[in-house]
Amino acid sequence: xxxxxxxxxxxxxxxxxxxxxxxxxxxxxxxxxxxxxxxxxxxxxxxxxxxxxxxxxxxxxxxxxxxxxxxxxxxxxxxxxxxxxxxxxxxxxxxxxxxxxxxxxxxxxxxxxxxxxxxxxxxxxxxxxxxxxxxxxxxx
Amino acid sequence: xxxxxxxxxxxxxxxxxxxxxxxxxxxxxxxxxxxxxxxxxxxxxxxxxxxxxxxxx
Numbered sequence: 398x399x400x401x402x403x404x405x406x407x408x409x410x411x412x413x414x415x416x417x418x419x420x421x422x423x424x425x426x427x428x429x430x431x432x433x434x435x436x437x438x439x440x441x442x443x444x445x446x447x448x449x450x451x452x453x454x455x456x457x458x459x460x461x462x463x464x465x466x467x468x469x470x471x472x473x474x475x476x477x478x479x480x481x482x483x484x485x486x487x488x489x490x491x492x493x494x495x496x497x498x499x500x501x502x503x504x505x506x507x508x509x510x511x512x513x514x515x516x517x518x519x520x521x522x523x524x525x526x527x528x529x530x531x532x533x534x535x536x537x
Numbered sequence: 538x539x540x541x542x543x544x545x546x547x548x549x550x551x552x553x554x555x556x557x558x559x560x561x562x563x564x565x566x567x568x569x570x571x572x573x574x575x576x577x578x579x580x581x582x583x584x585x586x587x588x589x590x591x592x593x594x
Contacts, residue, residue: 437557441554441557444553444554445554448547448551455543509540509543513547516547520550520551520554523554523558524557524558526558527557527558536560
């Protein structure tokens, strides 16, 4: 019986869902907008965009692995970088433009900025999964 | 005061995404988002008062 239920649940994920997931990662909110979930996309994507831009404005900095790290110290860059990369193209554009990678530790709001930037990426992973689940039919 | 403002902005934006990603009806998700926001703010004030009584080195 349990095997039958598992078999029934084994539904192939449509390729559109993967495309939606990729778009949702690349541009916050795009995954929902592609599925005509206008309000959901505007709210979720808007929250991520506002959080990211506020983080930059507050003087936060984006993490990156430069290859100069020694030993375990690479993890202190890699883990927050994974969080930062969650905002998709915004991170890549900043990397190309060289914006946001300089530390401004003298600013009072520096730590706030870092937190905003980290959490913006993490929240976009959540938004991406939500868009993917909707496209795959796992969520209404 | 500005620290409180940024904390509230952070709580509000996070609560919006949590509310959207949650399961349930629209009303249930709205209530969940409000609950997350209230918890963020309440816990921040609680921790702030606890830290206030701990002397800094």
